[in-house]
Amino acid sequence: MNAKQKDVVATIAINVIVATVVGILFFLLAYILISGLPHVSWSFLTGTTDSFSGAGGIGVQLFNSFYLLILTMLISIPISLGAGIYLAEYAKDNWRTHLIRSAIEVLSSLPSVVVGLFGFLLFVVQFKIGFSVISGAIALTFFNLPLLTRNIEESLSAVPRNQREAGLSLGMSKWKTEIGIILPVALPGIVTGIVLSAGRVFGEAAALIYTAGQSAPVTNFADWNPMDAASPLNPLRPAETLAVHIWKVNTEGLASNAAQLSAAASAVLIIAVLLFNLGARVLGNYLYRRVTASK
Amino acid sequence: MEQTNSEFKQDGAPTSQDWARQLHHATRASREDWFGRGISYLCIGVIILVVASMLWFITSKGMATFTQNHVNLWQFLSGTNWAPDQGHIGALPMIVGSFAVTFAAALVATPFAVGTAIFMTEIAPNKGRKFLQPVIELLVGIPSVVYGFIGLAVVVPFMRHLVGGSGFGIISATFVLFVMVLPTITTMTVDSLRSVPRFYKEASLALGATRWQTVSKVILRAATPGILTAIIFGMARAFGEALAVQMVIGNAAVMPKNLISPAATLTSQLTTGIGDTIDGTLPSNALWSLALILLLMSLFFNALVRLIAKRGQLSHER
């Protein structure tokens, strides 16, 4: 076989590989949507689950997923913003910064099950809070912090140096310059990163099984006082999320229609994650235009 | 005083003492900076605290098997009998299971990932950016429980049909993990192929080399450290993946006899077991030891990536 023929063969092989990869994705999406969507109905989205068999609707789980997501973001955005500003603005190039960056890298490379186990150890075993919304939200925060911090640092550092100099040369503090001048310019990148990480958090299950728990007690959606035990906002109640529900139904569920249920739940989960990805792009582009273009 | 931000007296020209005071006194800006410094140090401190306590807790828990229950480390690593209730702590089945699915998944995924990356960078960069990039990003975005569910609903029955048995096992887990690590390896390979200087390619093509010769002899060679890093990242993801694997591997803590019989990985054993144990007992400690192995492996993958990055830098400097 000469070089020309090899070239042709390799090109064909690569095309076959690409076709396979694309085929796998389309199969995945088609399978989930075709087998799942017909079972998605209003009553499925809002109904409650039979705690014994796992059958029934996913209303509570859906609520839990969003509730945990919002709590996680409320905790992790300020912390990663502060940490991102530290790394972008205050950190000097020395061994200490090196160590800090390594620590963040280690945290981001830890398997989510390890993060979940740590949360379990800390909140359930040590602090005896039990499986709860708050344990889950903090475990998800641990899982979310390194990525968000890195994203924020990168977005801040990408803002041209001369914007910082402009702020400082006017006698503004580093902090004010970073918050008032740099942050607004970096916002499109940061928002994109936040929404993408929201998609990741929304689909995460391994970190939640032993922190937020695997049960979704029926809550009283008329009671919005977070102090009440039956309130959906009560941070101390166990909260099975949609992703955990899919796992649970598939591994321990006794429902006769487990496959249909999880297909439908998977379809909902996939659509939610797709919306997050799409939303990240649209929102990022929109903000980018607002920041750069002349109003 | 605060409003005008000045310590100057209103009457007469300021003396040099006035100037010295004015230039030394704390202003809104300097207070703001202490505040900002405090906040950002606090935030980074929280992260460091989380990492440190995570390492400390899991290490001390994982070591308890050996320090409190006096299990022999070698027996733990080489024993094949996992029955913590009866005092048998042999973790080898899970260790073998984890490494088997990780290597197998990386082995299958690498040609696909590299092929796709070559397509995206060298063969059809336009189509690659417009069409394949979103496909890959979508694959990254799919949650692992969904992969697990599809594995359970499609791959496991398919294997059952094909080779008989239950369909659960290493091969099903490999297949699921292959799809999961594919986007990781592809994305990073694309990055490293793109960072190969253009003139390498142009020089090679100008010498009359075919596209494939250029790709295989010049571009892939130049991008090798990056591709290796990509594969290690993929392996790290496969090694740490819990639920998707747990759903299709069958969860039998026995030495895998073949690729199609139920087996277990470190992660699957942890997810299945940790809820049923009582803290402080041997079965619980033994599971934490498995978690410690996971932690150490993740640190190892991390170190490996750094090593390759350092090597790459050195060879570029030369």
Next chain:
Amino acid sequence: MLKQYSFEKTAVQSFADNVPLALRTENLQVFYGANHAMHDANLAFPKNQITALIGASGSGKSTYLRSLNRMNDGIATVTGKIWYHDVDINEPDVNIYEIRRHIGMVFQRPNPFAKSIRENIIYALRAEGIKDKQVLAQRVEESLKGAALWDEVKDTLDKSALALSGGQQQRLCIARSIAMQPDVLLLDEPCSALDPISTVKVEETLAQLREKYTIIIVTHNMQQASRISSQCAFFHLGHVMEYTPTAKMFSDPQIPVTQDYISGSFG
């Protein structure tokens, strides 16, 4: 071959006691790590005059300028004294934000904030605690007039500053600096990114500003230095070689290196 000039032979003027000085440096040295970028600079800047710092790129003139309002903090090590109203502002315990409020700076590339024209000017004022709308509006108008930009932008103050031309952006940056009501204005090659017409506008602006401010300008353009400055310092490889009134520097340079630089037979 590059000519070697002796760093021993320099011609640096000092001023009589009755000349009011805005700023004076004493043995100012700058180090980037092991790199000794500026050697013993002893320069004094008379009040309400424009002083030009000239020299080839890499001569240390920008490095020197950035040290004057402590913009090199965290980037380079600066030793020596910088006297401002009899206070050494190179001391570590001096409030650097207060210094920069009195000693403003305009950079090589126009760097307006990604905000409206009005916000560009009032952002730092508000950060300092000035809330009064009338005061702010007045400062906007005064500073834009001072920078000769008012007539061009007075109807579009709420438009993004990024939509302005390069020359307008640079004048906005000057306006932003003078809105802080500084004593001294440092300009680091402010026209190097501008076209000739914008350059003329900026130069005209500077000539007017001299009445209220002390201006120190770094430029690589000798014509510009001779047009606008009254004092001129020539930098060479991290040394101040000659510092004389501008007219003298260009008609009767004192030492060979300056002669060669000005006649264009340098290096």
